[in-house]
Structures are given as C-alpha cells and as structure tokens.
Amino acid sequence: MALAVGVAAALASPDLPLQCNHRPEDAYSAAAEHTAEAAVGGQDSYGASLQVNEGEPVYDFCWYPYMSVSDPATCVFASTSRDHPIHLWDATTSELRCTYRAYDAMDEITAALSISFNSTGSKLFAGYNKAIRVFDVHRPGRDFEQYSLLKGGEGPTGIISSISFSPQNGMLAVGSYSQTTAVYAEGNMEPLYVLHGQLGGVTQVLFSKDGNYLYTGGRKDPYILCWDIRNTVDIVYKLYRSCDTTNQRVQFDIEPCGKHLATGGQDGMVHIYDLQGGQWVTGFQAAAAHVIFISLILDTVNGFSFHPYLPLATTSSGHRRFGMQDEFEEESSLAGDENCCSVWKFSCSQES
Secondary structure (H helix, E strand, O other), rough: HHHHHHHHOEEEEOOOOEEEEOOOOOOOHHHHHOOOOHHHHOOOOOOOOOOEEOOOEEEEEEEOOEEOOOOOOOEEEEEEEEOOEEEEEEOOOOOOEEEEEEOOOOOEOOOOOEEEEEOOOEEEEEEEEEEEEEOOOOEEEEEOOOOOOOOOOEEOOOOEEEEEOOOOOOOEEEEEEOOEEEEEEEEEEEEEEEOOOOOOOOEEEEEEEOOEEEEEEEEOEEEEEEOOOEEEEEEEEEOOOOOOOOOOOEEEOOOOOEEEEOOOOOOOEEEEEEOOOEEEEEEEEEOOEEEEEEEEEEEEEEEEOOOOOOOOOEEOOOOOOOOOOOOOOOOOOOOOOOOOOOEEEOOOOOOO
C-alpha cells in the first residue's frame, strides 16, 4: 500500500519494513521526462529515505495531515501493526516519537486495525472490533476515549477496517468487514447513517473534497459505490475496477481538485473516473505483465495516491508468488516494474 504527501510517500508490505521515500527533486521537471528503469537485482531508481521495523505485519498507517518540511515537529506518521500499540514515527530520522496504547478487558495491549488523524490533526482515531478508540495526539500513553459502534442494534459489526473524515462538516465514516459503512458526528460519535451495498467487507471509505459524497470500496467487490450524504436512500453511481478475485486491498484516491477519482485493480491498470457523473475518462497500465505457462498474469495495482498539489501520483503493485519447481520451467525473476512503487506524472493545462 502506498500513501503520499507533498514531499514523501510511505509504503507498507506484510513482510518488509515500513519504508519512506522522499519525493525526488527532479520528479516534476524537464529532466524527469525519461522513465527510470529499475534493473533486476540492481538498485531502484530512487533509494528509500528511511525504514521503520515494526516487527510484525503493518495493518495501517497515516501521515500527519499538516506535515511541513519547514516545521520538523510536524514531519511524522502513525502506524499500527499486529500485537503492537500505535506508534508515531519521525519521518526524517525514523525515531519513535511516542506510543498510543489501547488495552482490552484482560489489561493486555490490543492492536488497532485502522487509524486516521482527524481533520484538525489533534486526535488520532483507531478502529478495533466493533469499537473506535480516540487518542489525544498531544497525550501519548494509555489515555483514550472508547465508543461502541453498536447502539440499539444499529451500526457496523466486526473489524473496523477504514476511517475517513469529511473535510467540511464534522463527520467521519467508518467501514467494517461486515459489509457495512456508518457515518458519525465527530464530536460525540452520534450515529447518523448506516449504509449497505458492498458485496464484500468494506476496505476503504473516502469523502469527496466538498464533503457531500462518500466513496466506499470492498473486498472482492468490483465496484466503488458513490453515496450522497445528503440523501442516502440509494447509491448515486458505481465505478468499476477489476478486483473481484483478489484478496488484496485495492486503494483509490481523489485528486486535489476533487473532480476525478483513480483506482488500481488486479488487471494491472489504473482507471480514472469523472466524479461529476461517474464516467470513465482514461486508464493506463501501471504494473507489469508476465506469462506463466500459457496465461498472461498482471501484477495487482493495490495502492494509488495523488500528490496533494502537484500533478503527480504514486502507485504500488505486486502480489505473492509461490515458486513451483518444474524441469521445463525457466528460472523466474522479477522485472524492474514488478512488485514495486512507481511515481507518475500527469500533463495538465491551466484554466484561464
């Protein structure tokens, strides 16, 4: 999974350290018009700026929303991993800034399954099984507020897999593996809406830039659903993506102007949609294609993130490969564009 901010991108993989890559200085210049290829077994086009060893598979991570390189105190990101508390890391030195701990009824540390800073960056919301815990960013330790999401039989059950905050109206949305999305008031966690419609467990929720629409995606579900928060009776439209046979989370993102949504998929493509009416605009291949026996196999584009103000985007791709010894099979190796993170530049025109 890839998540980008203005100057850096963070990458998470179940078997590798959490990795942070600073944006190349020539990423948006004429000198970067050529494509830098990563040689097999050689060096990447750009090396990792830092690595963080969590010790266990990383469940989720998020950047501080007001990160600025001019203020080192804001250069942080949070992560959560199996059997560990939430960690806040320094994005320039990889040092551990502080820890936020949640405990269960047996007074044992319980790991968050999803995390997100609120819109002001003052609180860190963490998703657990049928519950949300809220930490004050400035008070690390074991102090938190806990909210049960099952009130009166309504609300999401199961693991809370994704959290998103509306940029405008003080609401947050949570998605769960029970195929349910719920919207709450941020101040008191009062339930506002419960949305059903995903074929699989909800893996991502994301508000539009104006806060009026909510986009949800699910596991093994080929459609991203668009909901109008002002009238949640029915789905506004569906956006197709190829992910109906993969167990991976497939990430989508909305560009800074709020007019287009881009999503990856198991077809190795990035598809871009116009959010005005949900029409497909364009697509491009963002992952490698390789032949196994007589089948053409494409890497899954599992992560996509737009730059917050430049016409750049980051994708991550890859899937698990299980070797099979066969005397007729040639030794397999990864190409430069397999199991990798890529930075893409978009052409744009200024409107007068």
